[in-house]
Amino acid sequence: MADSVQFQTIPNPNRLSDDARAQLIAEPGFGKVFTDHMVTIEWTEEAGWHDARVRAREPFSIDPASAVLHYAQEIFEGMKAYRGSDGAITLFRPEENARRFNQSAHRMAMPELPEALFLEAIERLVAIDAAWIPAGEGSLYLRPFMFANDVFLGVRPAKRYVFCVIASPVGAYFKGGAKPISVWVSDNYSRAAAGGTGAAKCGGNYAGSLIAQAEAIEHGCDQVVFLDAAEHRWVEELGGMNIFFVFDDGTVKTPPLGTILPGITRASVIALARDKGISVEEARYGFDQWQADAQSGRLREVFVCGTAATIVSVGRILHSGGEFLIGGGEAGAVTQDLRDRLVAIQRGETNDQFGWRRTL
Ligand code: PLP
Ligand code: COI
Numbered sequence: 001m002a003d004s005v006q007f008q009t010i011p012n013p014n015r016l017s018d019d020a021r022a023q024l025i026a027e028p029g030f031g032k033v034f035t036d037h038m039v040t041i042e043w044t045e046e047a048g049w050h051d052a053r054v055r056a057r058e059p060f061s062i063d064p065a066s067a068v069l070h071y072a073q074e075i076f077e078g079m080k081a082y083r084g085s086d087g088a089i090t091l092f093r094p095e096e097n098a099r100r101f102n103q104s105a106h107r108m109a110m111p112e113l114p115e116a117l118f119l120e121a122i123e124r125l126v127a128i129d130a131a132w133i134p135a136g137e138g139s140l141y142l143r144p145f146m147f148a149n150d151v152f153l154g155v156r157p158a159k160r161y162v163f164c165v166i167a168s169p170v171g172a173y174f175k176g177g178a179k180p181i182s183v184w185v186s187d188n189y190s191r192a193a194a195g196g197t198g199a200a201k202c203g204g205n206y207a208g209s210l211i212a213q214a215e216a217i218e219h220g221c222d223q224v225v226f227l228d229a230a231e232h233r234w235v236e237e238l239g240g241m242n243i244f245f246v247f248d249d250g251t252v253k254t255p256p257l258g259t260i261l262p263g264i265t266r267a268s269v270i271a272l273a274r275d276k277g278i279s280v281e282e283a284r285y286g287f288d289q290w291q292a293d294a295q296s297g298r299l300r301e302v303f304v305c306g307t308a309a310t311i312v313s314v315g316r317i318l319h320s321g322g323e324f325l326i327g328g329g330e331a332g333a334v335t336q337d338l339r340d341r342l343v344a345i346q347r348g349e350t351n352d353q354f355g356w357r358r359t360l
Contacts, residue, residue, distance in 0.1 A: 005041065005052050005117055007124060012036040012056035018131070025134045025169040030308065031141065035129035035167040039121040043111050043161040052117070054124050057166060063151040067158045073148035074203040075104040078307045079264075080170075081126045081140040081360075083133040084348030089126060089360040092307075092346045094119055096264045100201065101144060103262075107200040109157035110146060118144065123360055125165050130360075134169050139346075141170040141308065145203075173308040174222055178339070180315030180331050181304070183225045183238065184216035185287060187320045190229035191236060191259075198236075198259035205261075209239045219318050223304070227287055228259065234284045241309050242266040245285060246301035246334045247293070256282045265305040265342070271354060272341050278334075287319070294324050301332030303339075310346075311339035 015036045016024070024033045038057040043049050068074050077097045082090050098115040105112050122142055126133075133140040144165045148158030174181055189212040192198020197205055209224065216224040216239075223241065228234040235255055237243055242263040245253045252273055254266065273280050293299035294317070302314040313336075315329035326332075344350040348357060 005049050007039075007052045007054060007120065009054040009124070009128070010056070011054075011128070014056065021131060025132060025138065028134065028138060028169040028171050030170045030173050031168050033169055035125075035132040035140075035169070037125060037128050037167075039125045039163075039165040041113070041117070041121065041163040043163065045159040048111075049113065049117060049163075052121070054128055060162070062149060065151045065153055067148035067150040067152060070153065071148070071155060072202070072204040072207070073108055073110060073158055074145065075101065075108055075110065076143060076145035076201055076203065077101050077104075078201075079122070079142045079144075080307055080346070081133055081142060081167075082347050083135055083139075086348065088348055089130060089133060090346075090348055090357040091122065091126070091360070092358075093264050093268070093356045094122055094358055096267070097144070100262065100264070101146075104200040104202055105146065107197060108202050110148070110161060113146070113163055119358075121163070121165050125167055126360060129167055132167065132169050134171070138169055138171050141168045142166075143168065170308070173306075173310075174312060176222075178310075178312060178331070180313040180327075180329060181222040182220065182316035182318065183223050183304075183314050184212075184219045184221035185225045185227065185317060185319040186212040186215065187232075188212070188215075189224075189226070190232070191226040191239075193229035194259060196229075196259065199257065199262060201261060206239070213239045221316075221318055225317075233286045233288065235287055235290060236260050237263075238304055241304035241306035241312075243302065243304050243314075244269065245290070245293075245299060246303070246332060248298050248300050250334075251279045251281065252334070253281045253283055253285055255285060263306055265307060265310070268342060268354075268356065269305055269311065269338055272338055275353075276337075290317075291324065294326055300327060301335050302326045303332075303335040311335060311342060 150158035313331040
């Protein structure tokens with residue numbers, strides 16, 4: 001039970017100095033710089049969740065036969081803490097991450113973590129490493145994850161797990177910041193199939209996407225777009241973001257849930273758009289139609305969204321048959337407006353009309 005798990009805090013005796021930290025967070029990039037602490041909580045079949053600790057970030061020592069190293073029983077989340085202009089520290093919809101974490105846990109036959117415990121772990125880490133939250137444009141990216149830690153080579157759900165949260169001050173995910181990105185539509189690879197793990201945030205999904213992402217990079221693109229596994233026709237999502245299409249009649253379309261990751265940014269974008277009276281359809285969209293609509297001019301804007309990326313326009317699309325631009329390769333007005341409104345809520349620059357901010 002969440003309320004029976006007591007946290008023990010052992011501050012890192014070797015915390016970085018203020019100067020060293022300030023240098024690291026001045027231009028953090030994405031996922032390269034880490035804070036002084038981490039949270040760990042253990043789970044065993046006999047004891048359930050126990051041994052919750054806030055402690056120095058340090059390497060794990062795990063047995064070579066540990067189940068995660070062989071069968072990839074691992075899940076994770078991605079979320080951000082922001083420092084508002086008034087100094088307040090907030091999290092964006094962390095309850096949704098807690099819920100999705102447990103959906104992923106269920107799919108991967110792992111124990112669920114009580115939502116209150118998940119949130120307490122996040123808040124304790126953000127509080128102890130608050131000095132690492134960059135001011136201005138940056139944020140503190142939080143990476144909760146859980147892995148199977150049984151020393152056993154049989155294929156079955158493990159009986160021992162570690163939950164951990166680490167934190168990383170970050171700037172923009174893409175090198176070009178908010179500039180439109182280019183995407184490569186993969187011919188050869190699929191990310192997920194019906195009945196598979198596409199909707200879970202498990203490490204294996206990302207391992208399987210790397211070769212397609214490498215192909216995207218080889219073609220000079222920022223990200224890969226996956227089509228469905230059955231017909232190789234319907235647009236699903238990117239390696240690490242959901243996708244939206246904006247049409248000339250002002251309507252918006254995004255692929256339906258099922259085999260894609262149910263993005264929290266995706267859900268927020270749908271709510272923000274509908275709040276402005278924009279009609280948003282969650283419906284299948286074929287790559288053939290995408291090309292036809294781009295050519296006819298019916299398709300005005302394409303954007304992708306996720307915690308790491310926020311909202312970014314797609315300017316250029318490459319595929320084995322050629323390439324085409326959207327909006328002349330420039331960011332569109334609907335995309336820009338949604339991005340501005342989302343970022344203003346996340347950074348506490350506007351009224352939190354949906355109750356999405358959680359202040360520490
Ligand atoms: N799709 C994939 C495959 C992702 O990795 C992510 C990022 O977490 C998303 C979509 C967007 O999800 P969210 O908005 O919850 O970050
Ligand atoms: C996130 O947006 O949080 C992700 O996990 C996706 C990854 C591209 C960093």
